[in-house]
Amino acid sequence: EGYPAPLVRVVEKRKPVAVTVTKSRPGCYLLDFGQNFTGNVRLQVNGMEKGRKITLRYGVEAGDLALNRQRDATATDTYVCKGGPAESWTPRFTIHTFRFAEVEGLPGKPGPDLLQGLVIHSDTPLTSSFECSDERVNRIFRNCVWTQRANWIDLPTSSELVNERMGDLGAVQLFAKSACYHTDNAAFLRKWFRELQGARDRQGYYRRHAPFPFAEDRLSYGAGFSDAGILAVFDHWWMYGDEEVVKENWTAMKKYLQARQDAHRRGRGRVFGTSGGDRLHFNDPTPSRLIDLAMLALDFRLMAEMSRVAGNPINHLTYNGTFVELQTEFRKNFVNEDGSLKVKSQTAQVVALRFGLLTDASRTRVIEDLLALLAAKEGPASSGMTSGALGTRSLLPVLTWTGNHNVALRLLQTPKYPSWGYGVDQGATTLRSNWGPTGKKRRAQDPGLDQSFGAVSGWLMSKVAGIDTTIPGFQRIRLEPWVPERQEGEAGAASITWVKAHYSSRRGLIEVHWKRREDGSLLYECDIPVQTTATVRLPASPEASVLIDGKAPGEDNRFEGGFVQTEKKGRITLNLVKSGAYRIEVK
Template identity: 30%
Template sequence: MKCIKLKCEYQTNPIGIDVKNPRFSWQIESEKQNIIQETYRIQCSNNKTFEEKKLLWDTGFVSTNNSNQIEYKGRELSSFQGVYWRVMVETNRGVSAFSEIAYFEMGFLDTEWLGNWITSDVKFQAKDQCPILKKNIYLTDTPVSARMYITSLGVYESEINSNKVNQDILAPGWTSYNNHLQYQTYDVKDMLVKGENTIAVTLGSGWYMGKIGFEKHGGPENRYGDTVALLAQIEAKYADGQSQIIVTDDSWKSDQSAIIFSGIYDGEHYDARIESSKNYDELASVKIYEPENQFDIVGQITPGVRVIDTIKPVELITTPNGDKVLDFGQNMVGWVKVSAQGNAGDEIYLKHGEIMLDNEFYNVNMRSAKTEALYILKGEGIETFEPHFTFFGFRYVKIEKYPGDIDINQFKGIVISSDIEYSGMFKCSNEKVNKLYENIVWGQKGNFVDIPTDCPQRDERLGWTADTQVFAATACYNAMSVSFYDKWLKDLAFDQLPNGCVPFVVPDVVRDSRTSSAWGDAATIVPYTLYRFYKDKKILERQYHSMKKWVEYIRAEGETETLWNTGFQFNDWLAKDGYGLTTMHGATPKDLVATAMFYYSTTLLVKSAQVLGYTEDVAKYNNLAERIKQTFNYEFVTKAGRISGETQTAYTLAIQFNLLDDKNIEVATKQLVELVRREEHRITTGFVGTPYIAHVLSNNGYNEDAYRMLLNEECPGWLYQVNMGATTIWERWDSLLPDGSINSGRMNSFNHYAYGSIAQWLFEVVLGITPDNGFQTFNIAPKPNPLLGFARGAIDTLYGRIQSAWEINEETITVSVSIPCNTTAKLYLPEVCQQDFKDTIQFENVDGALVIMLGSGNYSFTYSNKDIKALK
C-alpha cells in the first residue's frame, strides 16, 4: 500500500505558485479491496531530509478520509520558497510508508518585480513585425539553481544561449489583460553557464494587439494596447549561498527578428535572410515602457499550450486544377513544420483549410483569416521552418510555393493544445460510435488553446460562453479540466458587467453589453460542474458573487421578475426544427428557453449556497426558483401537459430541469418521444437542447430511443457527420449537405465541439458513471441495450481510475467495474438481477433497481438478460 500521484494545486511538482496556502491531493494504491483512508500525515520541509528542525508543517495523524483539497497550514511561506512534501496514510486495511518526495515552489507573493517593462526602440516598417530583445550577462560561477520569471504584453518566445526556454506556446496566454496578466516560471539552471550568457526574447502581437474578434470579419487591432513589451527576472543561485539577479531594464538591446509578420488569424511570414548576425554592441537600444492599464501579474495556474502530437501527411493530392494539397488525415490545430533546400529568396507558401470541395482545396469558411505561412529561404543548405506566434485549424494544406520537387516526408503536422491530462476512454461494439468519440476528443484538444474556444480556424477563435457550458461536463470526463476552466472563470468574473450581464465571449473582445440565455448561464453551470467533478469549494466560493449577479441580472431583465421575455436571444442556436424557416435560432419559443435556463441557473445558485453555507440565500433563491417554475407552467404548459413550441428542445428542457408538475411529466415525456419517433430518431435540437435530450429519454423509460437517436445515420445526427468523413465535431448538423456541398460557407466550422456534449451521455448513461462528492463517492448505473453488443470506458479522477464495462450475449449480461482506493460506489443493476446472486452480496432495492455498495477493487456481475430481451 502506498501513496502515489502527489499533486499541489492540481499540478505535479509545480514552480511559481502564487497561492499562499496551496492545496494537496494524493491517491492510494493497493491490491487489497475495500481500502478507505482513516488518517493522513503530511510533512513539509525546507529540504529532503525532513529533519525535525527543518519541518515547515507536520500535521500529525489527522482523522479523515479526505485526500483531496488539503490546504497547507504550516509556517507562512515566502516568495520563491521551495518546499518538499510527503504523505503517509493509515487505512482500514493497513498503513503505508511515507510517499516519494514531491516538491512545490512559490512565485511572487508579496514581492515586487525588480525590473521594468521594456520595449524595442527600433522603428519597424510594419506593425506586426516581431522585435527581439537581448541581454548579454556574465555569471561568476555555475549556478546550482536558477529560475526565469517572465511575462509580456503580447506573446513571447525566450532563449538562453540559443536553447529555447519556454515550451509553452503563445505564452503568457490570453487573459482579461485589463485585469490580470499571467507570468511563467522556468527552471533554467542547465541553460546557464559560468561566464558569458545571452538571453534573447522575441515578442509577437498575439491576442494583445493583433486582430482579434469578429466585428467586420477580423476585428479591430489593439484590443488591449498598441505596444508589445517584456518583463523578466532571472535569479541564479550559487553553491556558496550567493545569488545573482538579472532583470529587464534599459541596458538590454533590441533588433528586428526574422518574423516580418505574425497574427493569430492571418498566420506568419518569416524571412530567414534577415536573421540577425549583428554583434551585441551593434544592436539598437530598448526603452522603458509604462503600461496604460493597471493589472495584476499572477502566476500561471493551468498547463500551458504545448506541442502534444506530430502527424505525418497521408497523401499529396494533385487537384483537377493542378494544385498540390497535403492531406494530414485529421482536422487538427497547430501548424506545419517544413524543410526545404533552395536559393536565397526562394519561398515556401502554405494555405490551410479544413475540407476539400469538388476535389479542390476550400477555405472560404475561414472568412477574412488568411491562414497562411510564408517562409523565405536564406539559401544555406536544408532549412526548416515552423511558425512561432500563430496557429491554424486544418486538415488540408495547399502548397502554393515550394522550391524544387515536393517531398511529402519534408512536412509534419505539429498538433498543439493546452497540455492537460487526457484520460477518458470509451469503446463499444459500433466502430462509428468509437469514431464519434475520437472526434469529440480531437475537438476538445483543438478548442482548448489556452481558453475554451468555439472554433480554432476562422476569424473568430473566441471564448463563446454557450459552447463552454454545454461541453464542460464532457470535458471533465475526457480530461483533468479543472485548472483550465478555473483560469477562464476568473476572466468571466472580471469581464462581467457591473449589472451582472455576462458577455457573449470571455475574454470579452466584443465589448457590447448584450447577452443571451444559455450563453450567460456559463456563469453558474461551469463553476457548479467543477464542484461536482472535483469538489473544489474554493472555485465555487470565488465565483459565487458572479453567479449571484447573473441570476439577479435576469431577474431585473424580464417584464416580471420570474419571466425572461425581453432582449436579444440566440435561443436554441442552429436547431434543425425551423420547419423550413431560414432562422438559425430554432423553433422553440425564445421566452421558454430563456425562462427555463433562468430556473436552472437559480437552482444551481441554491445548490452552491447550500455547499457554502449561505442559508439566507438558500431560502431566498429557493423561493425565486419556485416562483419561476410556477410562471413557466402558467406561460408555456397547457393543463394537458403539452408545451409551447412542440419541439424536442421545449420538452427536453422542461423535463430535464424538473420544471413540470408531477402529473405532467409522463405526458410531456410521451410527447417528446412522439416527436423523436416522428423524425425517425433524427435529432433536431440546437446548442441548448442537445446536451440533455438523450439523458431525458434514457432516464424516463425510453432508453432504446436514446440509443436509436445516437445510432441514427441520417442528417441531422452524430453518425451522419462520421459517415461524411468528419474527424472532429461540426458547427452545424449539416455543415456538409448529403450531396457533399457546403452549407452556408461563411459561418461553417468543421471543428466546433458543442454537439460533442453527447459524450456526457456515453459516460453517464451507457457506462453509468456519475460523480457525487467529487468522485470520492459516485454512482455506476449503466443502461445497456442490445443495439450495442458491449461498451467499456474509464475516467481518471483525483482518487484514481474508474472503469465500467458491460457485454450482452444471447443469455446473459456481464457488468464489470473498477473502483479506486478511498472511494465507494453504488452500482445500480436491474431489480431482476437480485435472484441471480442475492446470496453472495449485500444489496438494497431502490425504485426498481438493485443497488450494491462497493468499496475499492475490481468486480464482475453476470445475470440473465431477459429484462433486456424485452426491449428488442
C-alpha cells in the same frame, strides 16, 4: 503568481497519411494528415536553391483551399529558402485549424517527411477513453474529444474562425461537463472563471465573451450564454469537488442572479437581453420567452445546491423557494390543462423535462409528446431530431432518464441526417455546426468544427459507460450503465453489445467494462480507487442470480467488499465499500 493554467504547447506530432497532386492547381501537392486539428507544421527541405519560395495553405476539407473560410485570415504561410543543406522551419505567432495542407513551389513531388503536423492546445492531460462494439459510436466520441482539443487553447473558444477565437460562454454552457470528462480542466477553467468575472458589465451580467473583447456592446448578455456563469461553475464543482472555486465565484454569481431576476420581473414577458435561444435547430423554433424562463429556473436550482458549500441556510431556502415560484410561472404560461406544453418543439419538451418544471402527471404527457414528435419527423432520410444545440444537449439524457434508452441509442447510432453519425459517415473527424439551417453542406462562411453538439460524449460516459458521481468530486461513485435490450440495430447501425471505458477522476482511476453475452447474461467489471465507495446498478429480472468474483452473496446479501440491495424496477444495486477490482455476473 505564476501562470495559473496549463501552458499552450505542442502536445502531439502527426505525419501525413497521403500525398496527392492538386488537379486544379498545377505544381501544388495536397498532404492529408487524417485528422482535423489546431496547430501548425514543421517544414523540412534539403538541397533547395537560394530564394525558392514555398507556399503553404491550410483547410479543414480539401475544398477549403479554393476558398477563404477563415474570414480575415488567408490561412497561408510562405517560406523563402536560404539554400544549401537541410532546412527546417515552423511558422511562429500563428496557428491554423486544418486536416489538409497544400504545398506550392517544390521542384517535384514531396515525400511524407516534408511536413510534420504539430498539434497545439492547452496542455490539459486526457482523462478518459470510451470504446464499444459500434465503431461509428467510437468515432463520435473521438470527434468530440478532438473538437475540444482544437478549440480549448488558453480560452474555451467556439470555432476555428479567426475572429471567433474568443472565450465563448455559449460553447462552455453546452460543453463544460463533457469537456471535464475528456481532459483535466480543473486549472484551465479556474483560470478562465477569473476572466469571466472580469468580463461582467456594471449590472453584474455575464457577457457573451470572456475576456470581453469589445469596447461597448449594449446587449452583450442573454439566456443561452450568460447563464454559463453559473452552469459552468456548477459543472466544475460536480466533476472536481472543488468548493473553493464555488466560493471564489459566489459573489459574482449572486449578483448576476439578482440582476437576472430583477430584469425578469421588470420585463413582463420581454426577452432577457439578446437571447441565444435554441440555435442551429432544424426548422423547429422554440420561443425565447420559454428558454429565458426555463434557464432562470435552472439557475436558481443550481445556486440552491451550491449554497450548501458557499452560501448559508437562508440562501438555500430562498433559492429553492424562488425555483418553486418559477415552476408555477412556467406551468401557468406554457402548460395546457391536459398537461401538454403549448409549444410543440422538441426542445421545449426536453427543457421542461430536464429542468424539473413539470408536475408528475404533466411529465408523463410531455414524454409521450416528445416521443411522438421524434417519430413524426423520422423518415427514410431523416433521423427525426429537429432540436437545436440547447435542446440536443439534454435530449439523450432525458430519453434515458425517462426509460427510453433504446430510442436514445437509435438517435446516437443512426447515419441519417441530422445526427452525429451523419457527420462521421461523411468523413468528418471533428464535430461540425451544419446541423440546422446551414443544411447538409458547409457554406463558405461556416466553421469546420463546432462544440454545439458535443455534450453527447458526456452522455456516453455517464449513461452508456455508466461513470458518474453521487456527490461532487467522485468520492461516492455512481456506476449505472444503461445496457440496451437485445435488439437488431437499424440499417447501418449495429446493436451495442459491449462497452469499455475509463475516467481519471480527482480521486483516482475508474475503469468499467460491460458485455451482454449471447445467452442474455450480463458481465460487468469495474475498478474503483482508494478512499472511495461506489453504487453499482445493473439491469436484472426478479429471477436473476448474481455472482461477485465467482461467488454468490451470503444469506445476509453481503460479499467481500460490499452488499447487495433488493432488486427494484428491473435493476439490482450493489454497494461497494472497498476499493479495488470487481467482476459481477448477472444471469
